[in-house]
Amino acid sequence: MALIRFNRPSVFRSLSPCLYSSSSSDSSSSLRGPSYYHNVGKEPLVYRSIGQQLELTAQSYPDREGIVSIYENNRLTFGSILEQCNRLAASFKRLGLERGDRVGIWAPNYAFWYITMLASSRAGLISVGINPAFQTSEIEYCINKVNLNAIVAPDVFKTTHYYDILKTVCPEIGDCEPGKLASRTAPSLKSVIIHSKDKFPGAFQYEDIFNYATEDAITQIQNSQRDIQPDWPCNIQFTSGTTGQPKATVISHFSLLNNGIHAAQRNELNTKHHKICVQVPFFHTYGVTVGIVAGMIYGSTLVLPSAYFSPKASIAAINEERCTVTYGTPTMYVDLIKKVIDSNAILTTPEIAVTGGASCSPKLLENIKHYLKMKKVKNAFGQTEATSVLSQSLPDETEDHVLHTVGHVTDHVEVKVIDKDGNVVPFGEPGELCCRGYLNCLGYYGDEEKTKELISPDGWLRTGDQFILQEDGYGRIVGRLKEMVIRGGENIFPKEIEDFLNTHPDIVESHVIGVPDERMGEELCAFISLKDGKPHLTHDDLKEFGAGKIAHFKIPRHIRVVHDFPKTVSGKIQKFKLVQQYKDSQDEK
Template sequence: MFSKVFLYTDRGRLYCLSRLAVRKYSTPSYIHNPGSAPLKCITLGRLLEEAATKYGDRPALISRAQNQVLTFQQVLKQADKLAAGFRSVGLNPGDRIGIWAPNISEWYLTNMACGRGGFVLVNINPAYLVRELENCITSVGVKAIVCPHKFKNHDYYDNISELAPELLKHDPGKLKSKTLPSLKTVIITDKADLEGTFNFGEILDKASDGDINSIKNMQDYLDPDGLAHLQFTSGTTGKPKAAMQTHFHIVNNGNSVGKRNELDKKHQTICMQVPFFHVYGTVISQSAALNHGATLVLPNLGYDPDKALDAIRDEKCTVIYGTPTMYVDLINRQKVRKEIISPEIAVSGGAHCSVNLFKEMKEVLGVKKVKSVYGLTETTAVVFQSLFDDDEYHSTSSVGYVSEHIEAKIIDEKGTIVPRGTPGELCIRGYCNILGYWENEEKTKELMGADKWLRTGDTFVLEEDGYGKIVGRLKEIIIRGGENIYPAEIENFLNAHPDILEVHVIGVPHERLGEEVCAFVRLAPNSTFTLEHLKSFCKGKISHFKIPSVLKVIDAFPKTTSGKIQKFKLLELMK
C-alpha cells in the first residue's frame, strides 16, 4: 500500500515526497529543477562539429605562451587529423589515451581528437611525479600518453623512462614495459627527437585523406552514453580514483554551466586561469565554450597572475575563471599594476568566495557580477550555481541554486531528509552522476546506491529559498568536547579580517577535548596579526567554542594543481 504524498512548491515548481520520507517537516531539504530545455543526446565530437559549423572562423582557443590562435573550424580539422593519426599508430576506439601536460594547445586538441575518434581521454595532473604517474597508467590501462619533453623543472620524458627504461630500446609505438604493460605509445608535444617516441606533429602528418574521412564517417556510430573521460579525483584527501564520465555527462553539464555563466548571451572571451586536466578545465571551460561559442584564452602554460592580468588586458576578456586563491593573487597584482581592464563576469569555484573577496573582485577587477559554482568530479562538474540576477548576499553566502535536470536532498546520518536550514550530507541524483569508478566496485557502491542517489560527502545546508551552502566535508567536521564545528563557518568569518588574505581551519588532536580548532592563515604584507588579535576579532561574534585556540601563519598552502587546499597536508604539518 502506498504512503500518502506530500506536495509543495519551490520557485513556482511543484514537488512531491512520501510523507514517510519527510515525516513532520513542513519544508524538507529536497529540491528538483527539471529545467526548461531538453538535454542534448550527442557526443563531444558532434558538439565540436556543430560549433565549427555555427561559429566558423571565431577563435576557439588563444594560447598566448605559444603564440597560437585556433578557430573552431581549425580545431575540427586538426582534431580529425589527430584522431586519424592515432588510428594509424595502432590506437582503436575505446583505448585510453593519457594527457599529461600543462595548459597547451595540444592538450585541447587531444581532448577534441579523442571525442572525434572514440578514444577515452585520461586526464593526468601535470604536477604528478613518477609513482603517481605509474598509478594513473596502470590503474586504467593507458595505451598511449601525450606529454611535453619538459615543463619548468619537470622532465616528463625522464619520468617515463625511469618507469619504462625499455623506451630507449624500442621503436615508437612498440613499447614493451614490465612496469607499464599497457603503455605502447609515447607522443611528445615538443619538437624534441627522443628515443622511442613520436612527435605530436608527426602524428598529425600520418593522417591520409582516407583516414580523415573514416573519422568523419564514424561520428554516426559513436554512442553519447559511451565513456569519454577518466577523470582522477583531485587528491585532496588521499589516493585518486578514476571517475568515469560519458559524452552525455560532459556535453550537458557544459551546456548548463555555460548558460548560468551567460556564455549564451553574446560572444564571451574567457581568461582561463584554471588547469585543463581538472573538471573546471574540461567541462566548465572547454565543454561550456564549445556549447556556446566562447573563446578560451590561456594566459600562460602554468598559473601566473601577472600573465593572467596581461591576458585580460590584451585580449579584452569579458569573463574570468579561477579559484578564490587565484582571485586573491590577481587582485593583489591589479592593486599594484592598475591595468585598464573591463571584465564583466568572474566565476569562482573550488572553494567558498568570502564577502571581502567578492567586494574586491568588483572594486579592484571591475567585474559586474561574481558567480559561484559548486560540484564534484563525481557529478561531472557543476550541480549548484549562481543565477543570473543574484544579489551580493546570495553570491557570497551560498553556492547558488541547483542546476537544471538535477535533484538534491540533504540527509542525516540515518539517511532521513532533514528540514531546510539544517546541516546534513548533500546527495545528488540526475544525468550528471558518473557511471562509477573505473574497476572499483567497492568504492562505486560507497558513492552511489541502487536508488542512484550520489553521496557527496559534503556537509550542506539547503535554505528555504532553495539556495545551497557548503558547511564543510563530513570528514573535516571538528568535534571539540562533543560540539560539532564546521570549518567553513569559521573560515568565512575570519576571511572578513583585513589582515587575512586566506584562511583554512582544521581540527588538531587535544588530550582533553578530543580536538581543538587550528587556523592556518596567509597574511597581508607587514601584518603583525597574532592569536590574541584573532581571539579579539572573534569574541562576541561567534560561539566561544568555535574560536581557534591555535594559529599558524603560513606563506603558501599545500594545494592540488587545480587550486584546492589539501587539508590533510596541513594536519601533517602540525604533526
C-alpha cells in the same frame, strides 16, 4: 573496463508545494518540508557526443577563434580546431588505438591539451587528465590505475622532465620503436607522444603524429561520429579517495556535454561572443567542463595567458585580448587582486568573474567586484563525481544569493540532504548533500566496490559535503564529511601525505590536518614525531626530501614536532585535538 552503470530515472519525482509552507516563519522543523529539490529545467537535455558538438560549433562559427594561447603565439579558429582534431583522431586510429582506449594528457595548459582531448572524443577514445605536477610514483600509479594505452606530454615544463620520468617508469622505452612499448611496470602503455621540437627514443613527436592520417582515415573519422554513443565514457578525472589513493572518475559524453551547456548558460555565454581568460588548469574538471566544453557550446573564445597560473600574465591577457569573462579559484583571485593593486593595473573589459574549485568568502567576492571592476561575480559548486557543476549562480539573482550561497541547483538535477542514518533532514538543517540525475558519473574505473559506496542502487550520489539546502533551491556549504583538504583548489587527502612522510628516515609517525590560510584557503599542517636525537624538521627539509617523489603542493607548509598524539582508547588518532593544538599555538603568537 570494469564499470557499474546506473539507469537514469525515467520519472523525476518532486513534492507538491502545497504540502509545506515555504514562507512560514515558524522555525519548528516539523513545519518545514524535507530538504529535497528538483530543478526540472526549461529546456530538454541534449543527446549528442562531444565530437558531434564540436562539429556543430565549427559549422556555426568556422572563422571565430576557439582558443588563443598567448604564450605559444597560437590562435585557432573553430574551423581549424575541427580540422586538427579530425586529423589527430585519424592518426590515433592508425596507431592502433581503438574505441574505449585511454589517452593520458599529462601537461599544463597548452593548446595541444585542448586539441588532444577533443580529438580523443572524435575518435571514440577516453581522454585522461593528469596533474602536470605529478612525479614518478604518481604517474606510474595513474598509468596502471586506468590502463593507459597512450600518453601525451611535453618534454619539459619548469623543472619537470616528463620523458625522463616516463623512462624511469618504463626503462624499455629507450630501446623500442615508437608505438611498440612493452613495459613490465606499465604493460598497458604502448605509445608515448612528446610535444617537442626534439625527438626522443621510443616516443612519437607530437607534430609528426598528424602525418599518419590519410584522407581516407579522416573521412572514416567524420563518418564515425553518428556511431559514437553519448552514453559512452569520454573522459576520466582523477580524484583522491579517503584512503589517499586517487580514484579514476569516469564521465560520459552525455553528462559532460549537458553539464557544459548548463554551465555556459549560467555564465551567460549564450548572450554574446565572450572571450574567457582561463586561469584554471585543463586537467581539472573545472577546466574541462566549464572551460573547454562550456566554452565550445556558444562559440566562446578561450584565452590562455600562460601554461600555469600567473597574475601578471592574466592581467596582460585580459587587457590585450579584451576578455569579458574570467575563470579562477578563490586563491587565484586573491593573487590577481594583489597584483592589480601592486601594479596599479586597470581592467577595462571584464564583465563576469566565475569562481569555483573551493569555497569563496563574501569578502573576497566583494573584492573581486571592486578591484577587478567586475559587473557580476558567479559562484559555482560541484565535484568531479558529479561531472563538475552541481549548483551555480543564476543570471539575475540578488547580491545576498551571491555572497551567502553557492548558487542554485543546476538544471535537470535532484538534490537532497540526509543525516547519518540516511534520512532526509528538514530544509535549513545541515546534513550530507546527495544528488541524482544526468550529471552523475558512470563510476570509478576498475573499482566496483567504491562505486557502490558512491552511488546507491536508486541513483543517489553521496557527495560527502555537509550542506544546508533552502526551499528556493539555493544552498551553502557548512563543512565537509570527508577528510579532504582543499588547498588553492587542489584536493589533497592527509592519508597520502602521511604515507609519504612516514618514509622519511627521521620521522617515526605523522598525522596531517588542514588549517586555515588567508591566501590558499587551507594549508597542510603535519604533526610529526621524530626519532631520538633528531631535534627538528623544517618545511625546506621536506621540500628537499620530496623533490621528484611527490607533487610540490602536497608538501606540508606547517610542521609541528610532538612527542605523542591524542588517541582514543582503541588507538585512533583524535585529529580534532590536533586542530585545537594548532589553533592554540596560533593564539599564543
